[in-house]
Amino acid sequence: MSTTSREIEVKDAAAKAADLDGYQLTTDEIVGEKLVLNVGPSHPATHGVLRLILELDGERITNADVVVGYLHRGDEKIAENMQYNQFVPYTDRLDYLAPLANNVAYALAVEKLMGWELPPRGQAIRTICCEMARISAHLLGIGAYAMDVGAMTVFLYTFTQRETVYNLCEMLTGARFTTSYTRIGGQTRDLPEGFTDALLKFTDELLECLDDVDKLLTRNKIFLDRTRDVGVISKEDAIAWALSGPNLRATGIEHDVRRANPYLDYHRYDFEIPIGTVGDCFDRYLVRMEEMRQSVSILRQVVAGLPDGPINVDDPKQFLPKKEKVLTDMEELIHHFMLVTQGIDAPAGEVYFGAENPKGELGFFIHSKGGGVPYRLKIRSPSFVNLSILPKLLRGEMLSDTVAILGSLDFVMGECDR
Amino acid sequence: MDWHLLIAAGVKIVVFVFLLTLPLVAMAVWAERRVSAAIQDRVGPNRVGPMGLLQPVADGIKFLLKEDFTPAHVRKTFFWLAPTLVMVPALLTSAVLPFGTKLFGEPMVIADLDVGPLFIFAVASLTVYGIVLAGWSSNSKYPFLGGIRSSSQMISYEISLGLSVVPLIMLYGDLNLGHIVREQAHNGWTLLPLWGEGLSVRGLILAIPMFISFVVFTTAMFAETNRLPFDLPECETELVAGYHTEYSSMKFALFFLGEYAAMIVGSGLCVTLFLGGWSLPFGWLTPADTAVDVPFWQGLIHIGVFFAKVIAFILFFIVIRWTLPRFRYDQLMKLGWIYFFEIAVLNIILTAVLMWLLAPGSAA
Numbered sequence: 161m162s163t164t165s166r167e168i169e170v171k172d173a174a175a176k177a178a179d180l181d182g183y184q185l186t187t188d189e190i191v192g193e194k195l196v197l198n199v200g201p202s203h204p205a206t207h208g209v210l211r212l213i214l215e216l217d218g219e220r221i222t223n224a225d226v227v228v229g230y231l232h233r234g235d236e237k238i239a240e241n242m243q244y245n246q247f248v249p250y251t252d253r254l255d256y257l258a259p260l261a262n263n264v265a266y267a268l269a270v271e272k273l274m275g276w277e278l279p280p281r282g283q284a285i286r287t288i289c290c291e292m293a294r295i296s297a298h299l300l301g302i303g304a305y306a307m308d309v310g311a312m313t314v315f316l317y318t319f320t321q322r323e324t325v326y327n328l329c330e331m332l333t334g335a336r337f338t339t340s341y342t343r344i345g346g347q348t349r350d351l352p353e354g355f356t357d358a359l360l361k362f363t364d365e366l367l368e369c370l371d372d373v374d375k376l377l378t379r380n381k382i383f384l385d386r387t388r389d390v391g392v393i394s395k396e397d398a399i400a401w402a403l404s405g406p407n408l409r410a411t412g413i414e415h416d417v418r419r420a421n422p423y424l425d426y427h428r429y430d431f432e433i434p435i436g437t438v439g440d441c442f443d444r445y446l447v448r449m450e451e452m453r454q455s456v457s458i459l460r461q462v463v464a465g466l467p468d469g470p471i472n473v474d475d476p477k478q479f480l481p482k483k484e485k486v487l488t489d490m491e492e493l494i495h496h497f498m499l500v501t502q503g504i505d506a507p508a509g510e511v512y513f514g515a516e517n518p519k520g521e522l523g524f525f526i527h528s529k530g531g532g533v534p535y536r537l538k539i540r541s542p543s544f545v546n547l548s549i550l551p552k553l554l555r556g557e558m559l560s561d562t563v564a565i566l567g568s569l570d571f572v573m574g575e576c577d578r
Numbered sequence: 579m580d581w582h583l584l585i586a587a588g589v590k591i592v593v594f595v596f597l598l599t600l601p602l603v604a605m606a607v608w609a610e611r612r613v614s615a616a617i618q619d620r621v622g623p624n625r626v627g628p629m630g631l632l633q634p635v636a637d638g639i640k641f642l643l644k645e646d647f648t649p650a651h652v653r654k655t656f657f658w659l660a661p662t663l664v665m666v667p668a669l670l671t672s673a674v675l676p677f678g679t680k681l682f683g684e685p686m687v688i689a690d691l692d693v694g695p696l697f698i699f700a701v702a703s704l705t706v707y708g709i710v711l712a713g714w715s716s717n718s719k720y721p722f723l724g725g726i727r728s729s730s731q732m733i734s735y736e737i738s739l740g741l742s743v744v745p746l747i748m749l750y751g752d753l754n755l756g757h758i759v760r761e762q763a764h765n766g767w768t769l770l771p772l773w774g775e776g777l778s779v780r781g782l783i784l785a786i787p788m789f790i791s792f793v794v795f796t797t798a799m800f801a802e803t804n805r806l807p808f809d810l811p812e813c814e815t816e817l818v819a820g821y822h823t824e825y826s827s828m829k830f831a832l833f834f835l836g837e838y839a840a841m842i843v844g845s846g847l848c849v850t851l852f853l854g855g856w857s858l859p860f861g862w863l864t865p866a867d868t869a870v871d872v873p874f875w876q877g878l879i880h881i882g883v884f885f886a887k888v889i890a891f892i893l894f895f896i897v898i899r900w901t902l903p904r905f906r907y908d909q910l911m912k913l914g915w916i917y918f919f920e921i922a923v924l925n926i927i928l929t930a931v932l933m934w935l936l937a938p939g940s941a942a
Contacts, residue, residue, distance in 0.1 A: 197719050219907050310904025316618035382807055382903045560906040
């Protein structure tokens with residue numbers, strides 16, 4: 161009796177969709193029957209709405225296709241239809257794990273266009289925002305990563321700390337999640353009373369929590385087995401795929417926008433840039449852990465040397481005047497009216513500003529033709545760029561490695577799809 | 579047929595399986611949630627009943643009331659058969675576990691078989707059919723992968739599991755679990771030979787291979803019951819819910835409870851083989867031999883001791899689950915075949931050599 165092999169295909173909705181996408185099996189050798197597995201867009205490991213089409217040979221991935229865009233909201237187009245300040249809430253929803261840092265990056269981009277510089281206290285406050293956001297995002301990144309490889313307790317430990325970060329956000333901005341804290345040329349409000357004390361208390365608790373996480377994961381044999389030499393990114397690949405943030409530094413390239421192209425008052429603080437050696441999942445974990453410790457150090461330095469003085473640019477024609485003045489002064493009332501109806505008067509020109517966000521370099525490119533509305537606003541989202549290397553990483557790894565790699569790349573679909 | 583035996587067995591089945599083991603399953607679920615909450619700095623279920631103790635009841639009612647949905651694309655017969663094939667063997671294996679001495683003159687074991695461990699391995703290996711069938715009959719990719727993983731995992735670890743018990747059987751020269759426990763009650767537990775004949779050079783040296791057996795057995799037990807760090811078949815983050823992805827309502831609950839029942843019976847077996855079953859240490863309250871009738875209160879204490887040990891073991895299961903990450907599939911197979919299989923085989927040889935060298939009456 162002769163035997164023949166045939167493709168077994170369960171025609172579920174996902175497979176049909178994959179066919180429609182023109183998805184083809186691309187391999188030369190015949191390795192038996194392959195299984196096309198659709199992962200996501202709604203799946204516990206994809207951290208949002210990422211969709212992977214994996215071609216499996218047993219447990220090994222022979223081909224991977226990444227489909228993004230399920231959370232596309234057209235933020236860039238929306239930006240063209242509103243004044244600069246009105247776009248701030250939309251930046252909250254990019255990397256929704258670090259809204260404070262997004263607010264700051266966007267404000268800095270527009271301020272670069274305007275040619276403004278914030279007074280020292282304003283810059284220090286923004287540095288606090290950025291580092292708080294970094295800690296919050298890395299905590300979730302590591303927690304979710306650990307949960308993906310099966311260590312569920314770490315997730316809850318880091319979440320307890322994130323709760324404190326949210327309390328701090330609430331103190332600072334009035335909102336826990338969508339902070340919308342910055343305005344072009346300043347902040348909505350100064351640091352509230354007791355904030356710095358609460359912040360310092362949090363940094364102490366955070367370090368304890370990080371030690372706990374260290375004990376649970378860093379020397380855990382199973383965790384090492386799951387992450388060492390898995391999803392290795394070489395230095396060349398990292399540059400070729402334009403990775404940024406912890407994913408880039410884990411490969412051993414010492415590039416941090418805060419150091420390479422200092423903004424805010426980062427040049428005043430003493431901090432180290434942790435880099436990895438191999439570029440595998442474990443290095444990415446280590447880099448994030450160390451970055452949180454560095455952030456704590458930066459936060460403590462900022463609080464120790466917190467300058468006094470104004471927090472916003474002092475130009476009533478450009479930045480909303482105080483409310484009491486608006487209600488008592490004719491001049492201020494007119495400024496208020498003009499700013500609210502026309503927006504800030506931006507010069508014509510093109511500007512790009514990239515900030516070191518938790519996920520990598522978040523860049524805003526603004527093409528202005530003058531007036532209160534950008535002609536074109538492009539967001540360089542680090543999650544999107546970092547995800548581009550995923551098909552290369554997944555090919556040849558085991559199915560279980562998918563979750564470790566996804567977790568270690570630490571992306572946010574809100575930012576990726578924007 | 580002796581009617582007396584039949585009725586006694588029936589009563590014992592009702593009491594041990596339905597009044598002790600199944601409630602223990604429910605309590606294990608509760609303990610899992612409360613202990614994990616304590617580990618993770620949470621509160622855990624505390625609304626239903628005092629300390630949330632009635633939570634399992636609420637869960638059960640919820641499962642019963644949920645729509646029992648059978649997807650259109652499944653193989654119905656096997657889809658329906660699979661959950662029972664997971665639950666029933668787990669409970670069946672409890673038949674040969676001696677969970678006490680005597681109560682009302684009746685030995686506290688449902689079936690006093692002379693091939694206890696063999697019966698347990700034979701029946702417990704049926705569980706794998708339930709999981710494979712669930713994975714296959716669901717006709718869906720995630721359950722399919724879960725089913726494949728679990729069949730290879732359970733078959734692989736069953737070998738280590740069986741081999742790890744061999745040294746113990748060599749030591750006791752008996753396959754009747756009741757006899758093994760009585761031997762331990764008089765002459766020291768397998769892992770704790772500190773009284774009776776166990777407290778001798780021979781007994782203490784032979785405790786070393788027994789300890790190796792214990793480690794292999796416990797680890798294989800984790801793999802057999804699909805508990806973390808070996809929960810690959812249902813590994814939440816990549817396979818959604820593994821082999822029971824397509825199941826709902828009480829059919830899902832059977833898988834869920836089957837896992838806990840297997841865990842309890844596994845703990846019971848481990849306690850019976852290595853930790854002296856129902857016996858207290860140092861021969862306290864131990865009847866001289868089987869013929870002696872045991873006072874009612876002593877019988878109750880023995881049952882209590884057995885379940886206390888089982889519960890302690892379950893807590894160990896739970897703490898492990900919430901502390902460790904999960905293995906990868908190939909690492910798991912490597913661990914099973916390269917380490918545990920070899921260790922178990924070498925351990926048998928080690929035990930044989932030690933027993934030969936230290937045989938009573940030999941020159942050494």
